[in-house]
Amino acid sequence: MPTISERGQNMPSSPIRKLVPYAEEAKARGVKVYHLNIGQPDIKTPEVAMDAIRNVDMKVVEYSHSAGIESYRKKLAKYYQNLDIQVDHNDLLVTAGGSEAITFAFMSCLNPGDEVIIPEPFYANYNGFAVSAGIVVKPITSCIENGFALPAIEEFEKLITNKTKAIVICNPNNPTGYLYSEEELNQLKEIVIKHDLYLFSDEVYREFCYDGHKHFSAMHLKGIENNVVMFDSVSKRYSECGVRIGTLVTKNKQIIATAMKFAQARLSPPAFGQIAAEASLDTPSSYFDEVYNEYIDRRNFLVEGLNKIEGVYSPMPKGAFYTVARLPIDDSDKFCKWVLSEFSYNNQTVMMAPASGFYSTPGQGKNEVRIAYVLKKEDLATALETLEKALEAYPGRTL
Amino acid sequence: MPTISERGQNMPSSPIRKLVPYAEEAKARGVKVYHLNIGQPDIKTPEVAMDAIRNVDMKVVEYSHSAGIESYRKKLAKYYQNLDIQVDHNDLLVTAGGSEAITFAFMSCLNPGDEVIIPEPFYANYNGFAVSAGIVVKPITSCIENGFALPAIEEFEKLITNKTKAIVICNPNNPTGYLYSEEELNQLKEIVIKHDLYLFSDEVYREFCYDGHKHFSAMHLKGIENNVVMFDSVSKRYSECGVRIGTLVTKNKQIIATAMKFAQARLSPPAFGQIAAEASLDTPSSYFDEVYNEYIDRRNFLVEGLNKIEGVYSPMPKGAFYTVARLPIDDSDKFCKWVLSEFSYNNQTVMMAPASGFYSTPGQGKNEVRIAYVLKKEDLATALETLEKALEAYPGRTL
Numbered sequence: 115m116p117t118i119s120e121r122g123q124n125m126p127s128s129p130i131r132k133l134v135p136y137a138e139e140a141k142a143r144g145v146k147v148y149h150l151n152i153g154q155p156d157i158k159t160p161e162v163a164m165d166a167i168r169n170v171d172m173k174v175v176e177y178s179h180s181a182g183i184e185s186y187r188k189k190l191a192k193y194y195q196n197l198d199i200q201v202d203h204n205d206l207l208v209t210a211g212g213s214e215a216i217t218f219a220f221m222s223c224l225n226p227g228d229e230v231i232i233p234e235p236f237y238a239n240y241n242g243f244a245v246s247a248g249i250v251v252k253p254i255t256s257c258i259e260n261g262f263a264l265p266a267i268e269e270f271e272k273l274i275t276n277k278t279k280a281i282v283i284c285n286p287n288n289p290t291g292y293l294y295s296e297e298e299l300n301q302l303k304e305i306v307i308k309h310d311l312y313l314f315s316d317e318v319y320r321e322f323c324y325d326g327h328k329h330f331s332a333m334h335l336k337g338i339e340n341n342v343v344m345f346d347s348v349s350k351r352y353s354e355c356g357v358r359i360g361t362l363v364t365k366n367k368q369i370i371a372t373a374m375k376f377a378q379a380r381l382s383p384p385a386f387g388q389i390a391a392e393a394s395l396d397t398p399s400s401y402f403d404e405v406y407n408e409y410i411d412r413r414n415f416l417v418e419g420l421n422k423i424e425g426v427y428s429p430m431p432k433g434a435f436y437t438v439a440r441l442p443i444d445d446s447d448k449f450c451k452w453v454l455s456e457f458s459y460n461n462q463t464v465m466m467a468p469a470s471g472f473y474s475t476p477g478q479g480k481n482e483v484r485i486a487y488v489l490k491k492e493d494l495a496t497a498l499e500t501l502e503k504a505l506e507a508y509p510g511r512t513l
Numbered sequence: 514m515p516t517i518s519e520r521g522q523n524m525p526s527s528p529i530r531k532l533v534p535y536a537e538e539a540k541a542r543g544v545k546v547y548h549l550n551i552g553q554p555d556i557k558t559p560e561v562a563m564d565a566i567r568n569v570d571m572k573v574v575e576y577s578h579s580a581g582i583e584s585y586r587k588k589l590a591k592y593y594q595n596l597d598i599q600v601d602h603n604d605l606l607v608t609a610g611g612s613e614a615i616t617f618a619f620m621s622c623l624n625p626g627d628e629v630i631i632p633e634p635f636y637a638n639y640n641g642f643a644v645s646a647g648i649v650v651k652p653i654t655s656c657i658e659n660g661f662a663l664p665a666i667e668e669f670e671k672l673i674t675n676k677t678k679a680i681v682i683c684n685p686n687n688p689t690g691y692l693y694s695e696e697e698l699n700q701l702k703e704i705v706i707k708h709d710l711y712l713f714s715d716e717v718y719r720e721f722c723y724d725g726h727k728h729f730s731a732m733h734l735k736g737i738e739n740n741v742v743m744f745d746s747v748s749k750r751y752s753e754c755g756v757r758i759g760t761l762v763t764k765n766k767q768i769i770a771t772a773m774k775f776a777q778a779r780l781s782p783p784a785f786g787q788i789a790a791e792a793s794l795d796t797p798s799s800y801f802d803e804v805y806n807e808y809i810d811r812r813n814f815l816v817e818g819l820n821k822i823e824g825v826y827s828p829m830p831k832g833a834f835y836t837v838a839r840l841p842i843d844d845s846d847k848f849c850k851w852v853l854s855e856f857s858y859n860n861q862t863v864m865m866a867p868a869s870g871f872y873s874t875p876g877q878g879k880n881e882v883r884i885a886y887v888l889k890k891e892d893l894a895t896a897l898e899t900l901e902k903a904l905e906a907y908p909g910r911t912l
Contacts, residue, residue, distance in 0.1 A: 115739040115765070116678060116709050122621040122771035131579070131777055152576075159574045167569050167785060175558045175755040175789070177551075180530070210609045210757065213779040221645055222521040226625060242778030246620055248647060279515060310515050340514045356574040356784030358609065366514070372521035378530055379641030380612040385755030386566060386785035390574070 125245045129238045129471020130484075136454035137465050146462040147454070148489060148497040153288065153436065155488040157353040157405050159390075166393030167386060177382040181374060182208025182361075186392040190361065193395055197320070199333040199344075205365055207373055208383045208391075212318050212347035212360035213239065219343045219362060220247035222372040223312050229277040230314070233265055235438060235472030235479055237288045237316065250277070253474035258440055258482065261429035262290035264298040270305050280312035281305070283332070286319040289472045289484040290438050291413075291431020293323055296330040303335045311341065318347040318360075319434035321402065324410055327432050339365040350435075352394040353405075357387035409435055412487040412494060419498040420485070423505060425513045428485075436486050438469055438479075444510035446470060446483050452508060459503040462496060481512070524644045528637045528870020529883075535853035536864050545861040546853070547888060547896040552687065552835065554887040556752040556804050558789075565792030566785060576781040580773060581607025581760075585791040589760065592794055596719075598732040598743075604764055606772055607782045607790075611717050611746035611759035612638065618742045618761060619646035621771040622711050627678040629713070632664055634837060634871030634878055636687045636715065649676070652873035657839055657881065660828035661689035663697040669704055679711035680704070682731070685718040688871045688883040689837050690812075690830020692722055695729040702734045710740065717746040717759075718833035720801065723809055726831050738764040749834075751793040752804075756786035808834055811886040811893060818897040819884070822904065824912045827884075835885050837868055837878075843909035845869060845882050851907060858902040861895060880911070 130151050137147050181187065187203035194201050209215040216239075224230070226248030232240060234253040244251045252273045256262040270281070281302060285294045306313045315332030323329045332342045347360040362373055413430075417437055420428040425442030443449045446468035453463055467486075469479030487494060505511060529550050536546050580586065586602035593600050608614040615638075623629065625647030631639060633652040643650045651672045655661040669680070680701060684693045705712045714731030722728045731741045746759040761772055812829075816836055819827040824841030842848045845867040852862055866885075868878030886893060904910060 116622065116711050118767050118771050119620065119622055119624045119627075121624065122774070125620075125771065125774040125778075127774055128579075128777040154575055156573060158572050163574075164569065164571075168567050170563070170566050172563075173557050174553075174555060175562075175753040176553055177754045180527075210613075210783070211780060214609075217779075221518065221524075223515065223518055225518045225520065226647060228518075239778045239780075242774065246775065246778070248625060312515050354574040355576045356781065358781065358783045368517050372517050372524065375521070375524040375526055375641065376645065378527040379524075379638045379645070380616075381610060381638075382755065382757065384609070384757040384783035384786050386789070387783050390785070 121245050121248065126238070126241045130467045133450055133454060133465060136451055140454050140463055144461065145458045148462065148464045148493055148500065150485045150489070150497055151465045151467045153350065153486050153488060154355055155350070155353045155435070156490060157408070159354045160352050160394055160397040160401055162396050163352060163354060163390040163394045166389050170386065170389060175385055178385050178388060180377040180382050182383055183388050183392065186388050189392055189395050194363065197331065199331055201363055201365065205370065206361050206363045207370065207377055208388060209360040209362055210383050211349065211358040212316065212345050213243070215345045215360045215362035216240070216243045217246060218373040218376050219314055219345070219369070220244065220249060221376055222369050224249045224279050227277060228279040229275060230280040230282050231270055231273050231278060232282045234474050235289050235469055237284050238471045240282060241474065251474050255475055255478060256290070258427065258429060258438060262287065262292040262438065264294055264301065267301050267305055274309055278309065278311065280314055282314045282316070284316040286322060286433025288319065288434055289436045289469070291434045291436050293327055293433035294330070299330050299332060299335060303338055306338050306341050313338065313342050314345065315342065316345040318345065318350055321351050322409060322435055323433045324413065325432060333363065343369060348391045348394055352397060354390060354394065357390045358384055359387040359391040409487065412491055415491050416485065416487045416494050416498070419494070423502045425505070435488055436484055438482050438484050440482050441505060442511055442513040443481055443505070443508060444512055445480050448510055449508055450483060453504045457504050457507060459500045462500055464497045464500050464504070520644050520647065525637070525640045529866045532849055532853060532864060535850055539853050539862055543860065544857045547861065547863045547892055547899065549884045549888070549896055550864045550866040552749065552885050552887060553754055554749065554752045554834070555889060556807070558753045559751050559793055559796040559800055561795045562751060562753060562789040562793045565788050569785065569788060574784055577784050577787060579776040579781050581782055582787045582791065585787050588791055588794050593762065596730065598730055600762055600764065604769065605760050605762045606769065606776055607787060608759040608761055609782050610748065610757040611715065611744050612642070614744045614759045614761035615639070615642045615715070616645060617772040617775050618713055618744070618768070619643065619648060620775055621768050623648045623678050626676060628674060628676040629679040629681050630669055630672050630677060631681040633873050634688050634868055636683050637870045639681060640873065650873050654874055654877060655689070657826065657828060657837060661686065661691040661837065663693055663700065666700050666704055673708055677708065677710065679713055681713045681715070683715040685721060685832025687718065687833050688835045688868070690833045690835050692726055692832035693729070698729055698731060698734060702737055705737050705740050712737065712741050713744065714741065715744040717744065717749055720750050721808060721834055722832045723812065724831060732762065742768060747790045747793055751796060753789060753793065756789045757783055758786040758790040808886065811890055814890050815884065815886045815893050815897070818893070822901045824904070834887055835883055837881050837883050839881050840904060841910055841912040842880055842904070842907060843911055844879050847909055848907055849882060852903045856903050856906060858899045861899055863896045863899050863903070
């Protein structure tokens with residue numbers, strides 16, 4: 115039997131999914147599992163999107179344009195213009211989720227062996243896309259003590275080699291919820307200019323910025339327009355993760371032309387998903403107000419609740435719908451598995467994502483977990499209580 | 514400005530799309546263009562699929578399972594079992610089109626620098642997927658004289674090196690319409706065993722086998738179950754190219770486990786597409802009878818018509834809905850462009866795919882074009898007449 119490829123062997127398992135078998139076993143034992151591990155919101159998809167799908171009227175579900183349906187791209191460009199991101203429909207490609215946008219950018223801009231610097235903890239699937247593209251992730255550790263702010267630029271400088279081709283940020287950040295400031299973006303701009311790097315900016319949580327903070331996009335940076343590639347997705351904005359529609363956005367015409375060749379090879383993005391995504395652009399602002407208030411409420415409730423538990427610390431995230439919390443435990447991989455397989459409280463338990471999977475540096479994040487506040491407050495309350503009881507009972511408690 | 518990657522530069526443009534600007538110019542001049550270049554059928558998508566979409570009833574469009582919705586996978590496994598392909602729902606992954614299935618297989622089984630042997634002419638996007646995965650395509654030329662039958666096994670042997678890891682076939686074949694026989698598949702089996710290779714078999718045109726010929730799948734081969742990976746797609750079977758739903762099928766558990774890691778990194782296949790695809794499995798057989806008869810009719814009409822034109826030769830394809838025809842011309846790239854940009858007949862013209870793009874060996878296919886019979890007979894009649902007139906007027910005519 116021929117062998118599996120090395121990159122296949124090196125491909126990491128998803129840290130948010132490797133505990134799934136334990137959760138399934140818990141459910142099979144009749145234990146209710148609260149899912150704090152995944153970014154699957156329980157927020158309703160906008161009615162305009164569902165209506166568009168229910169009113170689909172076509173005889174043949176044809177391939178769309180490889181760059182995406184033109185009417186969708188035009189409307190999407192207007193959405194970006196309203197955010198003061200000056201692009202037209204030729205500056206973007208519609209992709210099968212944000213995932214494909216990342217892959218297209220890596221493939222178009224980087225050669226195998228090239229290095230990208232990513233502040234850790236970072237969205238774990240960047241590792242997978244890096245393995246696919248044969249590129250090397252150089253992590254730079256951010257700290258829970260300052261809420262996971264951008265590490266000092268000198269730390270970036272230390273990592274730069276002649277193989278370094280890009281910096282990847284996620285803003286607001288998954289998993290930390292950190293929102294980079296305009297000042298931090300400008301620090302990145304300096305280093306991008308100095309070393310002629312690409313700046314890949316994953317901004318799928320743009321709408322989720324709290325406490326009056328305004329999102330500052332990498333696309334707002336002046337003078338490095340050809341260096342910036344933005345990744346976007348409708349998944350979180352409209353709570354329609356399943357439609358698999360993302361965007362690659364850049365003013366760099368060469369990248370668009372190159373990514374278009376990858377886009378043509380896979381023919382087209384999903385047709386129905388594009389229809390839903392296009393209709394979603396007409397979502398009334400009342401929807402967002404409601405969602406926004408709901409998330410703020412949940413965030414405050416969750417983070418305050420976490421900090422009330424003895425030995426637990428979570429910064430107050432300014433964006434997205436995750437937080438990374440430090441727990442009084444020996445090893446979050448062991449703990450998260452133990453909570454599912456050996457613990458329950460009132461016949462219920464919680465599933466969290468061990469933070470180790472979001473770090474690339476071995477040993478980092480061992481006492482941290484990522485918690486998503488995508489559940490309603492009553493469920494968060496039960497989950498918090500369960501977590502507290504679990505921490506009390508856990509044999510590897512360090513307090 | 515940082516540079517585009519080498520693989521981005523090496524990424525081929527789609528041969529069926531590079532003439533699109535000329536077609537658009539022709540249309541802008543008011544010339545009607547008959548599209549014989551693409552595999553986008555005008556056949557209606559089954560009503561059951563459209564009904565399922567119009568009746569979608571979900572509050573939140575969530576991520577599906579990374580391997581695909583379980584009910585769909587189970588029903589799909591039954592569909593394969595009915596074709597005597599003995600798989601269950603754990604032997605397959607639902608993908609974003611057949612394209613993603615190919616990418617997952619290349620990534621999971623092959624290392625950068627590894628070689629795959631593919632009989633040419635072949636589906637041009639294999640080149641793109643090969644560039645993405647960093648693998649090398651070694652073409653083996655099949656000939657129009659014997660209808661593009663499988664080249665002699667000795668020819669394969671000549672190409673095998675210690676880098677050779679797989680053979681890729683498309684059966685029935687795009688672009689030639691050739692249907693490999695059981696005997697030919699068994700010849701491939703021998704060489705697969707002898708050199709411990711993977712056999713990747715793209716069978717998306719399985720339903721389109723004519724003249725009483727039965728499809729023999731690579732999955733039917735006994736004794737090499739762990740070597741075979743089948744690619745499938747609902748695009749052509751149900752004329753729903755836009756839904757972007759394909760499948761990777763293999764009995765090799767290691768490949769499934771490895772491809773699953775790539776599947777998890779991109780989260781999930783499109784939700785609405787899966788709903789349409791699952792419903793499509795209930796398409797009444799009357800639909801296929803109608804489609805089948807329509808394609809036979811079109812094929813006979815097209816191929817007979819082609820062979821009546823002076824200097825034109827097309828074998829009679831036994832499957833799919835394409836044929837590769839030899840024309841009395843100097844260069845099909847030049848000719849196909851000329852037909853769009855400098856020729857019209859009764860204010861109409863035809864768009865064909867130059868066959869050069871389906872060959873990997875430089876210089877091959879220079880006097881051949883791929884023609885898809887995805888248009889109704891009246892349109893094919895006009896297209897044939899237009900082609901005949903074009904050949905008479907073309908300055909590079911070789912007769």
